[in-house]
Amino acid sequence: MSDDTIGKEGHDHDATEHGPAARIKALEQLLSEKGIVDAAALDKIIERYEHLVGPRNGARVVARAWTDPAFRKRLFADAVAACAELGISGPEGGHLVAVENTPRVHNLVVCTLCSCYPWPVLGLPPAWYKSFAYRSRAVSDPRGVMREFGLEIPESVEVRVWDSSAEQRYIVIPERPPNTEHLSEEELAALVTRDSMIGVATIAPPSKKSPRSRER
Amino acid sequence: MNGIHDMGGMDGFGPVERDEAQFHAEWEKRAFALANLALVRAGANVDEFRHAIERIPPARYLASSYYERWMIAIETLLVEKGILDRAAIDRIAQSSGVVEPAPCIPAEYKPRSRSLRARLAAGDMVRARVIDPMGHTRLVGYARGRSGVILADRGVYVFPDTNAHRAGENRQHVYSVEFRARELFGDRASPRDRVVIDLWEDYLEPDSRDAPGRRVSARAARAQRAKSAARKRGARR
Numbered sequence: 001m002s003d004d005t006i007g008k009e010g011h012d013h014d015a016t017e018h019g020p021a022a023r024i025k026a027l028e029q030l031l032s033e034k035g036i037v038d039a040a041a042l043d044k045i046i047e048r049y050e051h052l053v054g055p056r057n058g059a060r061v062v063a064r065a066w067t068d069p070a071f072r073k074r075l076f077a078d079a080v081a082a083c084a085e086l087g088i089s090g091p092e093g094g095h096l097v098a099v100e101n102t103p104r105v106h107n108l109v110v111c112t113l114c115s116c117y118p119w120p121v122l123g124l125p126p127a128w129y130k131s132f133a134y135r136s137r138a139v140s141d142p143r144g145v146m147r148e149f150g151l152e153i154p155e156s157v158e159v160r161v162w163d164s165s166a167e168q169r170y171i172v173i174p175e176r177p178p179n180t181e182h183l184s185e186e187e188l189a190a191l192v193t194r195d196s197m198i199g200v201a202t203i204a205p206p207s208k209k210s211p212r213s214r215e216r
Numbered sequence: 217m218n219g220i221h222d223m224g225g226m227d228g229f230g231p232v233e234r235d236e237a238q239f240h241a242e243w244e245k246r247a248f249a250l251a252n253l254a255l256v257r258a259g260a261n262v263d264e265f266r267h268a269i270e271r272i273p274p275a276r277y278l279a280s281s282y283y284e285r286w287m288i289a290i291e292t293l294l295v296e297k298g299i300l301d302r303a304a305i306d307r308i309a310q311s312s313g314v315v316e317p318a319p320c321i322p323a324e325y326k327p328r329s330r331s332l333r334a335r336l337a338a339g340d341m342v343r344a345r346v347i348d349p350m351g352h353t354r355l356v357g358y359a360r361g362r363s364g365v366i367l368a369d370r371g372v373y374v375f376p377d378t379n380a381h382r383a384g385e386n387r388q389h390v391y392s393v394e395f396r397a398r399e400l401f402g403d404r405a406s407p408r409d410r411v412v413i414d415l416w417e418d419y420l421e422p423d424s425r426d427a428p429g430r431r432v433s434a435r436a437a438r439a440q441r442a443k444s445a446a447r448k449r450g451a452r453r
Contacts, residue, residue, distance in 0.1 A: 022310060022311060026308035049238075049248070050245070128232050128234055131232060131235070134232045137232070140404070166354060
């Protein structure tokens with residue numbers, strides 16, 4: 001592999017596609033012959049995580065927490081039970097913990113050892129969350145990392161980084177932006193971005209919404 | 217093992233590249249699904265899987281994409297468990313064996329407590345032990361020997377250091393431990409910032425430097441006040 005490939009963490013598909021693609025195909029073929037897996041079951045798993053589970057689930061949780069004080073209380077006491085109220089559960093979410101951003105504390109989530117991430121509320125992680133740069137620096141230079149995402153946290157605010165080193169999975173409950181009193185729970189959920197629930201973004205008021213952050 | 221995967225606090229990887237993709241190719245989706253289905257059906261646990269990724273030689277680990285590392289780990293476990301034959305995979309894939317992983321060396325584990333009763337509590341000052349097992353561990357290198365305060369007892373979990381080697385579940389309490397960022401990374405960190413790490417009880421010992429008035433965050437101070445209130449209630453009883 002070229003140095004260039006290493007720099008991009010192996011995402012040079014033209015050069016490497018054939019190797020792993022052929023090898024995964026071989027693994028699947030041999031495992032199917034042994035009756036351990038079948039294509040339909042694999043398709044079902046892919047379908048679930050590509051299309052059914054994603055950050056819209058987390059956004060519903062955040063919007064409910066913003067609008068329903070009793071739910072908010074239950075969420076911080078037991079996030080698994082609170083999410084189950086909204087029909088949200090599944091693998092990598094059995095030990096979910098919600099952490100609250102306030103004017104004095106900003107939370108950021110990472111998994112330095114691998115790629116632990118709260119699948120039922122956020123779906124599968126984007127490549128950058130699993131990248132060596134994010135994993136290595138989120139704990140030692142969280143403010144620098146957030147700045148790369150366009151987020152400047154004032155020195156007066158405490159940054160609290162959660163390294164998901166065990167089976168707990170973390171979701172950040174961002175602060176509700178100002179001037180949203182008139183919005184419905186559904187409209188509020190539409191403001192909530194995936195990045196804000198990881199902690200690399202905050203949520204702009206609707207009047208100042210940027211198209212880019214809406215997508216994420 | 218002190219592997220390349222334990223990269224918290226490392227420098228030199230540059231800025232975070234905003235690659236939003238969950239998958240980069242069709243085979244990556246198959247690798248994801250195979251890990252979820254085949255490993256479970258083959259009787260491999262998640263700790264074995266994580267350790268199989270960590271056992272990839274460092275240079276290869278860094279040169280591989282995320283799902284390439286998964287692919288190597290899947291193959292490693294299925295071959296080691298005698299379910300698949302590497303030569304058969306090589307023949308069908310028309311390539312040679314992908315990687316020679318480091319051996320799986322279980323820790324010489326002596327349980328420090330056989331009881332499920334929590335020996336530590338929210339508010340306790342603790343120190344992460346200095347351990348360097350040759351096998352799997354979830355005690356990150358950057359916290360070893362450092363002092364913090366327990367924010368919460370998260371309940372009882374399987375101990376990955378032995379479970380990854382099929383050497384017993386050794387269930388024990390896991391605690392969220394808050395460290396001052398400066399305790400971990402010195403003056404380059406902001407004096408205000410904290411890092412919270414989830415640690416199994418066997419990774420921790422009471423901190424002998426426990427001293428009243430040592431600066432902790434507002435949240436940790438609440439845990440300490442609750443602890444001392446509970447202690448007073450207990451004493452009155």
